[in-house]
Amino acid sequence: MAGKRAQMMEETRGKLVRAAREAFAAKGYAAASMDDLTAAAGLTRGALYHNFGDKKGLLQAVIDQIDAEMAARLRAVGERASTPWRGLLDEYRAYVEMALEPEIQRILLLDGPAVLGDPSRWPSQNACLAETTRRIRALVADGAIPPVDPEAAARLLNGASLHAALWVAASDEPGAVLSKALDAFRRLAEGLARPT
Amino acid sequence: MAGKRAQMMEETRGKLVRAAREAFAAKGYAAASMDDLTAAAGLTRGALYHNFGDKKGLLQAVIDQIDAEMAARLRAVGERASTPWRGLLDEYRAYVEMALEPEIQRILLLDGPAVLGDPSRWPSQNACLAETTRRIRALVADGAIPPVDPEAAARLLNGASLHAALWVAASDEPGAVLSKALDAFRRLAEGLARPT
DNA sequence: CTCTCTGGCATACGCATCGTATGTGAATTG
DNA sequence: CAATTCACATACGATGCGTATGCCAGAGAG
Structure with a gap:
């Protein structure tokens, strides 16, 4: 039954990756701010570091x-x-x-x-x-x-x-x-x- | 007769470029700090921005x-x-x-x-x-x-x-x-x- | 159903670094 | 020799990363 926790987390990761694709493509990796990026996904840097470790x-x-x-x-x-x-x-x-x-x-x-x-x-x-x-x-x-x-x-x-x-x-x-x-x-x- | 100012400036630019080559090669552009780099050349960021505009x-x-x-x-x-x-x-x-x-x-x-x-x-x-x-x-x-x-x-x-x-x-x-x-x-x- | 606890995510902080604005002294000019 | 330019240093503000801590929803035990 997939577990609600795991399911939510997948969705979070998906939202972050999607926002990152847009930001990295538009501004380049170096110029893309993690704050802006996560905010665009409706999240904060906390989610990002928890799921992906670092930039x-x-x-x-x-x-x-x-x-x-x-x-x-x-x-x-x-x-x-x-x-x-x-x-x-x-x-x-x-x-x-x-x-x-x-x-x-x-x-x-x-x-x-x-x-x-x-x-x-x-x-x-x-x-x-x-x-x-x-x-x-x-x-x-x-x-x-x-x-x-x-x-x-x-x-x-x-x-x-x-x-x-x-x-x-x-x-x-x-x-x-x-x-x-x-x-x-x-x-x-x-x-x-x-x-x- | 070349002017002492211009001559000094050429030397400064040379020192900075040399230090930058080493730093960029060793750490990569993003990880190379301008403070460290200029200090290694015996200068400060002031010289760098005056001569090259930006990083x-x-x-x-x-x-x-x-x-x-x-x-x-x-x-x-x-x-x-x-x-x-x-x-x-x-x-x-x-x-x-x-x-x-x-x-x-x-x-x-x-x-x-x-x-x-x-x-x-x-x-x-x-x-x-x-x-x-x-x-x-x-x-x-x-x-x-x-x-x-x-x-x-x-x-x-x-x-x-x-x-x-x-x-x-x-x-x-x-x-x-x-x-x-x-x-x-x-x-x-x-x-x-x-x-x- | 309730209590406990795990863990996903938010918040708050410290630190490093970039770019600019301002100061200073040596070299140039008349 | 006085005035001025300009190469460079210093001081400041802003931004962004990574970490430490806090909070609350959901999973499991009894």
């Missing part, structure tokens, strides 16, 4: 949630594709587009690594990176592309995608820049597909 | 300095190579290795974008990115590689290199990981070299 803990919780959502979206995109190789390209296109969303870019890609360190050390294990690693591993196993270390390839491609997104986001004409970035990205990815 | 201004000055040094090092590596194409590969290998240096990784690659936003918008214009862009442009002009937008390619490769470095830096066995990363990197770069 970093809250950021971690927010990141875990966003990361899980991204991984699910990536998987969905990849599965819709006609061939595994196209699936990979589609996933990365989706990755770049997601990295344009302020919430994802600001929180997960900029503040996250700066505050919490290397993403692969996060408790969430970076589900999003795991998803792309898995896909590349499958391509290698099927013989669709020559052998390559899947994690290495996934990390490099993710890094390239992220920077492409930062570029597009800061650009004055996002449309033109996005297509240039995706062109270059395809060229790089094709380096994986061809035998050396 | 971000100091970070910007530090970044400009590091960025210029990196660009010079990259150019030197590239010019030593036997062919332009090898020059590009060598430059990126050097880039990854530089990105392993805590000062560069922490200040320029992690805190810089998080605090100041997209690097290409920095006043220093990101000399390091300009250098790699220039090199790729030359390769295209010489017909060494098929046409590609030089800035796009440079940005993606820089992004990939950065993430490779973060991975290596956080790894337990940096040696093995570095070689895996460089392998994967070479594969990606070769995507640029071959006609589609």
